[in-house]
Amino acid sequence: MNRRLFAALLIGGAASGAARLLAATEPGIEVSVAASRFEYTPDKVKGKVGVPLTFVLTSLDRIHGFKMPEFGIRTDIVPDKETRVTITPTKPGTFTFFCDIFCGDGHEDMAGTLVVEG
């Protein structure tokens, strides 16, 4: 948190400060996606323009990747750990996410779709 904002919150008093804090960290949409060879479950995710969308990623077997070039994000997904990535779509459309860590015969087909509505 920005120091100045934090100071303003303190000065503004507990009640209004809490309200402002909430507005600044709007939770948006959260969607859990499980990766396993060679698919994501679910492989179709919906989002909304302007609403932060957090992928909660887990792996059921081995290390996989999660990449969305149009949003400039990528992460490893390792077993026994939750990995969270957040994007905020700015335009409607259909976008692809895919595994970018070679994981075997079928890796090339490991992909899913994000549909963003206006």
Place this chain on the structure above:
Amino acid sequence: MQQTDRRQFLKLAGLAGVTFTAGLFPRGPADAQSGDFHFVQFSDTHWGYKGAANPDAEHTLERAVATVNGLATKPDFIVFTGDLTHTTDDGKLRRERMQRFKEIVSALSVKDVRFMPGEHDASLDKGEAFKEFFGATHWTFDHKGVHFIALDNVSDPGAKLGDEQLAWLAADLKQRKTDDRIVVFTHRPLFDLVPNWDWATADGAKAVALLMPYQNVVVFYGHIHQEHHHMTGHIAHHAAKSLIFPQAAPGTAPKRPPPPPFDASLAPLGTRDVAMAKAVTITELPVVKA
């Protein structure tokens, strides 16, 4: 030649089996003493693949070997730009496939044969089995005044060259003059061909940046199972056909579509001859002579 001119050229030439003068080396050969020669590129043979995309998989590689053995003028050497074998989780089976692959290509009458890994060969064991059978995964050599560099962008399962290899490349390039003729082999494209299909190299832009100061650089790669030509600045990148099945044309769908149905004529498959003289001339070779 600009990308559009090239497309036009290919279109006029009727696409299949054309001789493609790449218009390179752009600044001409640095060394007037260097002799003309040619080599042959094989790519994406995927030995061990079984499936509907190529019911001829057991014989396609042998057919291509026979065709190249029958060339009127023997190439000086042959290079395989990766995915020699189709991937498997079983390390023993991987080695059996590499062994059988090696036996088949030992029938090539040209004995200077050089191998590079693809992700199917090397990404699941970081190149361990590949090295046992074929040696180093990245290397250089010089031939008749041309400096050849093979880059490994597959042994790291995240499709990276990695800082160590980039430093190795930088050190190698430091020994070159800026007008030396340099040919780079890679498996995956070094540039972002279709990021959504993972047709890219995570840190490929760093390699291209290192190559940029050199005026006469040409890159030959595989991975996308089709002929493709692209320029990053003055550097040309030429993708080769596969010997197992073709892939969809770059970027034609948001998700990469499955391979097209098998074409029994094997026309979408092949190898290529690369003639190195004042210009680089690429001739696509069919699997079997027409």
